[in-house]
Amino acid sequence: MKFFVDTADTEEIRELSDTGFLDGVTTNPSLVAKTGRDFIEVVKEICDIVDGPVSAEVAATDFETMLEEGKKLAGIAENVAVKVPLTMAGLKTCSQLVKQGTQVNVTLCFSPAQAILAAKAGATYVSPFVGRLDDIGQDGMNLIGDIVQIYNNYTAIQTEVLVASIRSPMHIVNAGLMGAEVCTIPPQVFKQLISHPLTDKGLAAFMADWEKSGQKIL
Numbered sequence: 001m002k003f004f005v006d007t008a009d010t011e012e013i014r015e016l017s018d019t020g021f022l023d024g025v026t027t028n029p030s031l032v033a034k035t036g037r038d039f040i041e042v043v044k045e046i047c048d049i050v051d052g053p054v055s056a057e058v059a060a061t062d063f064e065t066m067l068e069e070g071k072k073l074a075g076i077a078e079n080v081a082v083k084v085p086l087t088m089a090g091l092k093t094c095s096q097l098v099k100q101g102t103q104v105n106v107t108l109c110f111s112p113a114q115a116i117l118a119a120k121a122g123a124t125y126v127s128p129f130v131g132r133l134d135d136i137g138q139d140g141m142n143l144i145g146d147i148v149q150i151y152n153n154y155t156a157i158q159t160e161v162l163v164a165s166i167r168s169p170m171h172i173v174n175a176g177l178m179g180a181e182v183c184t185i186p187p188q189v190f191k192q193l194i195s196h197p198l199t200d201k202g203l204a205a206f207m208a209d210w211e212k213s214g215q216k217i218l
């Protein structure tokens with residue numbers, strides 16, 4: 001499974017990139033706004049930090065402007081994946097950009113029917129938002145299971161399922177059980193992935209016993 005981080009904060013991206021576990025980055029207009037920085041500059045900087053795909057989202061809602069914005073974003077660096085919303089204009093933009101060799105992430109996917117359309121538009125990634133479905137009382141992971149199953153029925157579909165709007169490590173575990181290709185993970189959930197109280201307790205006990213033994217390895 002590939003791990004992307006869902007942030008536009010370059011310090012957080014640097015820190016996670018140093019772990020060697022980071023395969024890419026996703027940003028969105030809300031995450032960019034949170035940084036207070038210039039969008040194009042931030043995307044450039046992120047693309048210098050990571051080699052993997054960096055999702056940068058268009059801001060227009062009409063096809064013509066979206067396409068122009070997408071071309072501009074794709075020109076920033078080779079590893080930019082242009083992010084478009086799951087609307088008719090977004091899907092048309094996706095088809096055009098993919099034909100030109102640009103990676104495209106179709107975002108704001110909330111149904112299997114929408115995911116089928118994203119695949120038909122040739123999307124590199126489709127981003128179903130699991131946490132936001134959970135927030136309204138639906139089971140976000142059911143959507144992932146349905147999309148993975150549908151995509152697996154067709155060898156021609158190359159679109160990867162990018163699980164987005166992740167709220168906890170269990171979303172990632174379940175995404176793995178279902179066979180989703182990518183998870184985009186908020187930095188705080190990235191940190192939660194490694195922690196377990198029994199690991200801390202077990203390590204403290206081993207260290208205490210080692211100390212008592214008076215031995216040294218080096």
Ligand code: G3P
Pocket residue numbers: 006026027028129131132164165166184
């Ligand atoms: O970047 C898209 C998605 O991951 C946003 O998540 O937490 O705003 O629902 P969230």
